[in-house]
Amino acid sequence: MKHLAYLNKFFFKYRWRMLPGIIFVITSNIFGVLPARVIRIAFDLVSENIGVFRLFNGFERQELVYQIFGTSLLFFGALVLVLALIRGILLFFMRQTIILMSRHIEYDLKNEIYNHYQKLSMSFYRKNDTGDLMNRVTEDVSRVRMYVGPAIMYSLNTVVLFALVIISMVSVNLKLAFFSLLPLPIMAVIIYYIHSSINVKSEQIQKQLSKLSGFVQENFSGIRVIKAYGREKHIREKFADESEDYKEASLDLVQVQAVFYPVLMLLIGISTIVTIYIGGTEVINGSISAGNIAEFVVYVNMLMFPVMSLGWVTSLIQRAAASQKRINEFLKTESDITSVTLPEYTMKGEIEFRNVTFIYPDTGIVALDNVSFTVKPGQFMAIIGRTGSGKTSIANLIMRMYDPTSGTILIDGTPLKEVDLNRYRNNIGFVPQDVFLFSDTIANNIAFGERVTDMAKVYQAAKDAAVYNNIIKFEHGFETMVGERGVTLSGGQKQRVSIARALIKSPKLLIMDDCLSAIDTKTEEEILRHLGANLHGRTSILIAHRVSTIKNADITLVFDHGKIVEQGNHHELLKRDGVYKLLYDRQLLEEEITEEK
């Protein structure tokens, strides 16, 4: 429960919705209880007037008595209707205030969690899987909403209604009040246990359903592999097995639910019988009137729903507490990358790694081992090396996705930790190794880092990334949607759109991580030619696998096992006759063989 205390700030924020809400709960219950008294009066009127009616048997006056009697009953009927109507209006406002408040809190909480997510570093995202992150913003927040809305509303309602009904009952007859209320606690306990069992089973079904949809999603994504390997039958059988588990869990739930309502009806019936029996003996004793029995039967029935909902509300609160605990865990997580905020920042583009060692925090893999190098402003630096040698880790550290385990990274002579990260990243154009395009138009994907989409700049960036001619061939040109709902771009086209996204920023520092791998050598040359023309005054770092890509680099670092094993320009490296020369010769040979074919 203490976890839910976090939400109190929202109750305070929305106090002007909550307070009227409470007033509506109280008044609606007053109007809920009043009809029972009207019914009592009407009942008593019937029993009293029947005597009078019979007394006038055979007289003309009997007709008049009947008319007065009928009109009075009609009046009471109309009164009950009016009271119900007023109660209905008040209930409407009760929901309009409290449930509306819960929707506002849900909105605020979702935004708060999402904003917090945005501040957290890459290592956080590595540690937590996407499904879990999404669940906290969606499912957990929904469960918390059930607490701040329905649970609070029904709890308030129950407390107020019980107070009013008990006062009314006791003021009539203490003994009858005691016996009428006696079955209710027993009923609450039974309903609580049945409800808990329903909850456990519903959770099982939910889990099974998530597993099933995860299975389906993965298989739809990998449908090409499934078809290519002819595994459709096998997958179909696996799906049937998973569905079978889901079906079993659902049947289990139906069984418990089937017990729930008959048990409930039985308990309500018992309560009513007890009320009528004890009430009857009290009428015989002369301590209450027959109308009081009717009044009590109405009270008992009025209490049924709150008692029924008690189990439900308890489980709502328990679930919300568990969800809020998970949400609090995340909200308390601090980013391990913190930044200073500076009023201004201009970047020249010098990068220096001084004895940098980097171990990935989650796996303990030593990605970089005592690496030192300097890139001067405007220089073109290339990084080459075997897979897993630490090239991407260099890019990650320059982007400050992670901080080095030891050593220092200096930007224009200032340690990176002392640089305003937001402004710094705004000066960088980064093309990651795994291309990611949003489900949006090509133009918006290219202009992603820009505040406003300037089409002239979008076109120029697309031309520089050698993808312009491809895009204009699409039916909707730059307005073509990409991603799940749009066209599927080829691997090379995606890479070039991703390059255009970096180029449009005219960054001071351009980092391209192996982003020319799916592009043919001719297009690659075209891009490099454009880049060459635009690179003046801007530092660029190109991570590549092909030596041909980086021949023109001012300096090339050759990586192996997280260390720089060679460095220099193309000619210097060839002269050294080391790893670089070996790579170059091997690639030349591969190219010759391909050409001969």
Ligand SMILES: Nc1ncnc2c1ncn2[C@@H]1O[C@H](COP(=O)(O)OP(=O)(O)OP(=O)(O)O)[C@@H](O)[C@H]1O
């Ligand atoms: N996010 C990560 N968490 C943990 N370990 C990682 C992570 N990324 C990379 N590694 C590990 O760090 C080492 C260096 O990886 P890195 O991605 O820097 O290599 P790379 O030279 O860029 O490889 P490639 O050419 O295949 O992209 C590898 O052993 C890899 O398994």
